[in-house]
Amino acid sequence: MPAVSFQQVSKTYPTPRGDLHALQSVSFDIEEGEFFGLLGPNGAGKTTLISVLAGLARASSGRVLVHGSDVQSDYATARRRLGVVPQELVFDPFFNVREALRIQSGYFGMQRNDAWIDELLDGLGLADKATANMRQLSGGMKRRVLIAQALVHKPSVIVLDEPTAGVDVELRQTLWQFVSDLNKSRGSTVLLTTHYLEEAEALCGRIAMLKQGRVVALESTSALLARAASNVLRFKTDAALPIDLAVQARITGRVVQLPANDALAVERILARLREVGVSPEDIEIRKADLEDVFLDLTGTGGRPGPVPLPGETPPDAGAADTVTGVGARNA
Numbered sequence: 001m002p003a004v005s006f007q008q009v010s011k012t013y014p015t016p017r018g019d020l021h022a023l024q025s026v027s028f029d030i031e032e033g034e035f036f037g038l039l040g041p042n043g044a045g046k047t048t049l050i051s052v053l054a055g056l057a058r059a060s061s062g063r064v065l066v067h068g069s070d071v072q073s074d075y076a077t078a079r080r081r082l083g084v085v086p087q088e089l090v091f092d093p094f095f096n097v098r099e100a101l102r103i104q105s106g107y108f109g110m111q112r113n114d115a116w117i118d119e120l121l122d123g124l125g126l127a128d129k130a131t132a133n134m135r136q137l138s139g140g141m142k143r144r145v146l147i148a149q150a151l152v153h154k155p156s157v158i159v160l161d162e163p164t165a166g167v168d169v170e171l172r173q174t175l176w177q178f179v180s181d182l183n184k185s186r187g188s189t190v191l192l193t194t195h196y197l198e199e200a201e202a203l204c205g206r207i208a209m210l211k212q213g214r215v216v217a218l219e220s221t222s223a224l225l226a227r228a229a230s231n232v233l234r235f236k237t238d239a240a241l242p243i244d245l246a247v248q249a250r251i252t253g254r255v256v257q258l259p260a261n262d263a264l265a266v267e268r269i270l271a272r273l274r275e276v277g278v279s280p281e282d283i284e285i286r287k288a289d290l291e292d293v294f295l296d297l298t299g300t301g302g303r304p305g306p307v308p309l310p311g312e313t314p315p316d317a318g319a320a321d322t323v324t325g326v327g328a329r330n331a
């Protein structure tokens with residue numbers, strides 16, 4: 001039996017401008033013990049899907065099962081098996097850290113839970129903050145408490161909605177160590193959303209990508225990576241790229257990245273640059289990564305063709321056949 005089963009889940013929000021289809025017939029299973037990544041650009045529907053899973057939002061149609069229990073009709077059983085770390089920082093300002101964790105334990109009927117609470121505090125680097133009031137914590141520390149709260153009832157499925165957004169390197173490391181241990185030693189199932197694609201690449205065995213409420217990819221991380229161009233040519237330039245290169249390029253400021261599978265492709269690109277008088281600096285070739293696949297599949301700054309800068313004549317108006325680096329793709 002899968003740990004989580006999304007079955008034809010749709011969610012529509014009525015808005016003044018018409019219905020917004022936040023989720024459109026999303027179906028996939030997460031097996032027990034998987035470390036599963038849910039990726040997608042802003043507004044793709046990740047948090048909505050997690051809210052439906054956590055019973056915080058009701059699906060317009062379809063259903064979600066946690067270890068076979070329906071999150072609507074069997075809410076209490078399903079919820080008990082889930083530990084959800086929400087994207088938004090929400091906390092009760094009146095308690096200290098240990099009190100907050102004890103109260104959360106109480107919600108799940110766990111009375112003597114201090115040994116596990118201590119383990120959580122240690123593991124998440126909160127031991128010296130146990131008696132601090134929630135109001136006295138920094139943003140990153142509050143996020144640690146949210147994570148501890150989600151785990152306090154020892155859920156078998158851990159759901160993390162962008163747990164590392166805006167947290168420092170140390171907490172990211174601590175958190176991943178801790179969650180990986182739970183996944184490996186206890187066999188906890190993990191569902192993670194993150195915008196740090198190197199994080200997903202390192203941690204997740206399988207990944208679903210959402211775009212505008214639909215699943216656009218559902219594969220093992222290695223299969224996804226195998227889809228990408230195997231190599232990427234990266235260089236810096238201030239000059240305008242010719243359009244034939246610009247449409248394939250990922251451009252961030254001065255940094256240009258182009259798919260280049262083999263030596264011939266590299267030669268062609270360099271020759272084309274020489275032809276138009278662009279001299280690339282700091283040339284390197286790197287292996288394609290999850291970000292390359294993500295941009296291809298989700299089309300976020302994908303390959304829409306050159307985007308004219310304000311005040312520029314659009315290239316298809318025939319006036320320009322080059323496009324400047326900034327703004328062309330994924331700036």
Ligand SMILES: Nc1ncnc2c1ncn2[C@@H]1O[C@H](COP(=O)(O)OP(=O)(O)OP(=O)(O)O)[C@@H](O)[C@H]1O
Binds near residue numbers: 042048
């Ligand atoms: N309560 C709501 N009412 C109306 N629309 C909503 C509501 N909640 C979310 N939406 C819309 O549903 C879509 C999906 O939002 P969601 O928060 O699930 O995206 P997300 O993938 O989590 O994005 P992010 O990466 O920014 O967190 C968006 O277009 C959003 O504006």
Ligand SMILES: [Mg+2]
Binds near residue numbers: 046047087161
């Ligand atoms: Mg979200």
